[in-house]
Structures are given as C-alpha cells and as structure tokens.
Amino acid sequence: MFRFLKSWRLSATLLAAVILLIFLHYLKIILPLEDTLIRIFSPIQYRVYLAGVKINDFYYNLTSRGNLVDENEKLRNQLVSLAAENSQLKIKLEALDQLIQQNNFLLENKTNAVLAKVVGKNPEPNHQSLILNKGSEDGVLIDYPVITERGIIIGKILSVEPHSSQLLLLTDSKSRLAAMIQGQNQIKGVVVGEHGLSLKMEMVSQKDEIKEGEIVVTSGLEPTIPAGLVIGSVNRASKEANNFFQTVQLQSLIRIDDLIVVSILTDSL
Amino acid sequence: MTSFLLNLLAIFLVVIFQVSFISASPWPINNINLILCLVIFFAVLINYQKALWWAFGGGLLMELFSQNFFGLITLGLIITAVILNILFNNFFTNRSFYSLLILGVIGVIGYNLLKTILGFLLIILGFKFNFYQLSFSSLFFWQPFLNSLILIVIFFTFQFSSNRLKNIFLPKNF
Numbered sequence: 274m275f276r277f278l279k280s281w282r283l284s285a286t287l288l289a290a291v292i293l294l295i296f297l298h299y300l301k302i303i304l305p306l307e308d309t310l311i312r313i314f315s316p317i318q319y320r321v322y323l324a325g326v327k328i329n330d331f332y333y334n335l336t337s338r339g340n341l342v343d344e345n346e347k348l349r350n351q352l353v354s355l356a357a358e359n360s361q362l363k364i365k366l367e368a369l370d371q372l373i374q375q376n377n378f379l380l381e382n383k384t385n386a387v388l389a390k391v392v393g394k395n396p397e398p399n400h401q402s403l404i405l406n407k408g409s410e411d412g413v414l415i416d417y418p419v420i421t422e423r424g425i426i427i428g429k430i431l432s433v434e435p436h437s438s439q440l441l442l443l444t445d446s447k448s449r450l451a452a453m454i455q456g457q458n459q460i461k462g463v464v465v466g467e468h469g470l471s472l473k474m475e476m477v478s479q480k481d482e483i484k485e486g487e488i489v490v491t492s493g494l495e496p497t498i499p500a501g502l503v504i505g506s507v508n509r510a511s512k513e514a515n516n517f518f519q520t521v522q523l524q525s526l527i528r529i530d531d532l533i534v535v536s537i538l539t540d541s542l
Numbered sequence: 543m544t545s546f547l548l549n550l551l552a553i554f555l556v557v558i559f560q561v562s563f564i565s566a567s568p569w570p571i572n573n574i575n576l577i578l579c580l581v582i583f584f585a586v587l588i589n590y591q592k593a594l595w596w597a598f599g600g601g602l603l604m605e606l607f608s609q610n611f612f613g614l615i616t617l618g619l620i621i622t623a624v625i626l627n628i629l630f631n632n633f634f635t636n637r638s639f640y641s642l643l644i645l646g647v648i649g650v651i652g653y654n655l656l657k658t659i660l661g662f663l664l665i666i667l668g669f670k671f672n673f674y675q676l677s678f679s680s681l682f683f684w685q686p687f688l689n690s691l692i693l694i695v696i697f698f699t700f701q702f703s704s705n706r707l708k709n710i711f712l713p714k715n716f
Contacts, residue, residue, distance in 0.1 A: 283591055284624050287598045291620065294602065295613035307606055314558060314606075321562040329568055 368533040374422030375536045382424070384499075386536040387411050389419075392437070401445035401469040401529075403428075407537060408436045416497045418538050425526055426450070426491060426502040430537065438537075442529060443504065444469050451494040452504055454487050461492050464504050464523065472505055474521040483510040483521055499538070553596060556580065557603040573684045575650070577604060579692045581619055582649040585626045586634075586642050587697070593623045611664050614657060622653045639697060646693045647686045654681050 297303045372388065379386050389411075393404035407413050417430045419440050428448065431441035441448055448466040452474055462477040474489060487507045493500025505523035512519040560576045577600040585593035601616030608615055626649050634641035 283594055284620065287594055287620055288617070291598065291601075291613050291616045294616075298605075298612040310603070311606055314554075318558055318562040321558055322566060325563040325566045329566070332568065 364533065367531070371422050371532075371534045375420065375534065378420070378422065378424045379536060384538055385540045386420075386538050387413055389413075389438075389535055389537055391440075391532050391535060395439070401442040401448075401466065402431055403440045403442065403529075403532070403535075405438045405440055405535065405537070406436070408434045408438050410435045412539050413438050413537050414497075414539075416495070418491070418498045418502060419535050420502060420538060421527055421532060421535055424502055426498070426504055427527065427529065427532070427535065429498070440535070442466065442469075443472055444525070444529065450498070450504065451492045452489050453492040453500075454481075454483060454507075455490045455503075457481075457487075458492075461494075462518075462521065464489065472523040472525060474523055475518060477510075477519050477521055479512050479517065479519045481519070483507055483519070485509060489521075489523055549592075549595070550599065553599045553603065557600055560604070561607045570680075570684045570688060573680055574688050574692055575653075575685070576692065577601070578619065578622070578650065578653055579646070579689050579696060581623050582626060582646050582689075583642065583693060583696050583700075585623045585649075586630055586645050587637050587700075590623070590627050593627075594620060597623045611661075611669060614660055614664075617660060618653050618657045621656055622649050625649075625652060642693055642697060643690055646690050650686045650689045651681065654685065 294303065298307075368390075375386075375388070378384075387407050389405040389407040391403050392406045395402040395404070405413075405419075413430060413433055415430050415433055418426050419428050419430065420426050426443070428440045428442040428445075429450070431439040433439075443450060443464060444466040446466050446468055448464075450464040452462055452464045454460040460477060460481045460483065462474040464472055464474050467473055477483065485507055489504045489507065491498050491500055491502040491504065503526065505525045508522040508524045510519055510521045556576055564574050564576060565572055577596070581593050581597045581600070583593075584590075584596055597619035598616060601619040604615045605612050626645050629648065630641070630645060634645060
C-alpha cells in the first residue's frame with residue numbers, strides 16, 4: 274500500500290514539476306538553462322549526426338544501386354530510340370524544307386511539276402542516276418528536267434516506268450545540257466558531267482571572257498528544258514593554245530547526297 | 543549519487559542518439575523511439591519509479607529539440623508510464639517477456655494517441671500545435687513493430703548482462 278501511494282505521489286510530483294517547467298519555459302525564465310544544455314550537447318550531436326549521415330549514405334547507395342543500374346539501362350534504351358526518332362525527324366524536316374523551296378519556285382514561275390521522292394540510287398559506280406517514285410502514270414516523260422530548291426537543275430529523266438523513273442544526274446559522264454552564262458546570252462556552251470564528280474562547260478569560244486563566280490544557266494535550246502534553270506557557278510576557265518574552245522570548270526550549288534524530294538518539270542517556262 | 547549520475551549520463555546519451563541519429567535516419571528507422579522503449583521497459587520489468595524519472599528527464603531533454611508545445615513529450619511519457627503501471631498491476635501480474643511485448647505495443651500506440659489528444663486540447667485552449675504527419679501505417683504498424691523489436695533487444699541484452707530476469711531454481715534441501 275505504502276509503495277503504491279509512494280509511486281502515485283511521485284507521478285503527481287513529476288507531473289506538477291512538468292507543468293511548472295512549462296510555465297517557466299513560456300515565461301522565458303529557464304531559457305538560459307535550455308541554451309546552456311543545447312550548447313553542451315551540440316558538439317557531441319554533430320559527431321553522432323555525421324556518423325548517421327555516413328551510414329545513411331552507405332545504405333542509400335546499397336539500395337539504390339540496383340535502381341540506378343535499371344534506370345541507366347532504361348535511359349540508354351530511351352536514348353537509342355530517341356536518336357533514331359531524331360534522325361527520322363531531321364530527314365523529314367529536310368524534305369519539308371526542300372519541298373517548300375521547290376513549291377515557292379514553282380508558284381513564282383507558274384510552272385507545273387510533279388513532286389517526286391528519291392527512293393534509291395543506281396548501284397553501279399559509273400552511273401550517276403537516282404531512282405524516283407513517280408513515272409509515266411504521273412505524267413513523267415524522258416528528257417524532262419528535274420530541279421531542286423530555287424530552280425537548280427540536277428539532271429534529266431533517263432528512263433520511265435509506270436510508277437518510277439530514273440534521273441540522270443548532270444555529273445554523269447553521259448549527261449549533256451545546253452547552257453549559257455547568266456546575263457550574257459551570247460556565251461553558250463554544253464555542260465558535261467565528269468565521272469560523277471564535277472561539271473564542266475565545253476564548246477565555249479576562246480574569245481569569250483568568263484569570270485570566276487558567274488552563274489551558268491540552261492539556255493533553253495533543248496525542247497523539254499526551259500531557259501534560266503541554274504546549273505552551277507564558274508570555278509575556273511582554262512584556255513588551251515591549240516584549241517578553238519575553252520573549258521570552264523563549274524561548281525555545283527547543291528549536294529546530290531542531300532536530295533530527298535525533287536520536282537520534275539512537266540511544262541516549260 | 544553514483545547511480546543518479548550514471549542514469550543522468552545514460553539519459554543524455556540516449557537523447558543525443560535519438561535526436562541526432564535515429565530521427566535523421568531514413569524511413570522506417572526514424573519511427574523508433576528509444577526513450578519511450580526504455581520507459582516502457584523500466585515500467586514493466588524493472589522499477590516504476592525509475593521509469594517515471596526516465597520519462598521526466600528524457601522527455602525534458604527531448605523538448606529542447608522539439609518544435610511542438612513545450613512539455614508535450616514529457617507529459618506524454620509520464621502519463622504513458624502511469625497507464626502502463628495501472629495495466630500491469632491490474633491485468634499483467636508477472637514480469638515476463640510476453641507482458642513486456644503486449645504492454646510495449648499498448649504503450650507505443652497509447653503514447654502517440656495521447657500526444658494527439660493533448661494537441662487537440664492545446665488547440666481548444668488557444669495554443670498553436672503542429673500536427674506532425676502521422677500516418678495510420680506508421681501509428682499502427684511501423685512504430686509498434688520497430689519499437690517492439692527494440693524492446694526485445696533491450697530485454698535480451700538485459701537478460702544476458704544481469705541475473706534479474708533469469709529463472710532461479712531453488713535447491714531442495716533434504
């Protein structure tokens with residue numbers, strides 16, 4: 274009984290002490306004591322806390338390693354698929370860009386054309402020709418000129434099937450195109466391809482003065498090819514002593530490898 | 543005197559460990575309340591007065607690092623010790639491992655509910671009270687489970703290091 278009362282007395286005393294301390298705390302009387310105790314604890318707390326942080330880091334690294342490996346694999350796969358998607362989108366964007374430029378040229382010049390996609394290239398190394406996805410069913414005929422953006426001619430239709438055609442590039446050795454220097458209608462010649470690599474203008478009189486950078490365009494002497502389509506720019510002109518004609522090396526203004534969409538002109542300007 | 547100082551030092555160390563290590567640990571480890579476990583252990587198996595002193599001293603030291611109403615933790619610990627003492631004296635009459643576990647679970651859940659009820663009373667009295675985020679899973683599973691594990695560890699550590707909780711067979715004198 275006495276023990277029971279003693280324990281109840283202690284409980285009541287301690288509860289009363291706590292209530293008193295609550296009052297003293299809010300009256301800020303024991304504030305210096307609290308502050309002193311916190312200062313005493315602080316250095317030991319810091320060391321214990323640091324030890325805790327190190328253990329937590331170790332635990333976190335251990336548990337998250339598996340997650341990190343999985344996440345890395347997932348991100349790697351995502352990167353591969355995004356790179357492929359990005360590549361596809363870039364090609365589409367480039368095709369769209371070419372399409373817009375060609376369309377603008379056609380509208381400005383009120384020309385009818387058939388838009389065609391480049392779907393392949395002749396695998397034989399000596400033949401510089403591209404395969405297009407439009408053919409006779411779409412109104413394409415042999416010798417029709419093929420242009421790209423800004424009216425730059427890249428070749429002529431070599432052969433036609435109902436739903437496809439072959440474009441002979443100007444750089445092919447068999448390609449011949451009647452041309453002239455832009456702004457100087459009397460200087461005419463024939464643009465010939467050189468082994469799939471470059472263009473040269475032949476049959477130009479040695480008397481004609483040709484400057485570097487001048488633009489070479491189609492002369493319109495061919496029935497299916499209108500005048501004024503840009504071929505390239507003059508790189509250099511070479512005159513040989515025992516020859517009637519000079520040879521003009523031309524620089525193409527576009528990269529054949531970048532072609533995705535082309536326009537086949539179906540009527541003249 | 544020596545015993546008093548040793549107990550005071552032990553309270554200091556336990557509070558530092560609780561505040562700087564356990565509370566800063568990741569979930570669910572931060573659900574462990576070492577001071578509460580020791581109060582329950584002392585109240586059930588050792589000495590009720592010791593439990594009250596540990597509740598008083600440990601609670602007051604924990605108040606220094608609490609953002610809540612000053613005195614809430616101490617009141618919660620003392621009242622929990624009182625309730626456990628009443629339950630032990632009236633329902634669990636033997637100091638056994640099982641009574642420790644059951645009273646441990648009751649003590650942990652009771653302590654948290656008590657703090658919440660006191661918090662509501664404070665709001666009624668016009669004081670501000672931060673209702674800490676206490677989820678049902680934390681209150682009814684993680685806290686009782688983890689603190690019970692700690693009680694088991696304390697029990698077996700104490701049993702190993704002391705004769706007080708061991709069975710003693712009295713020799714028969716013929």
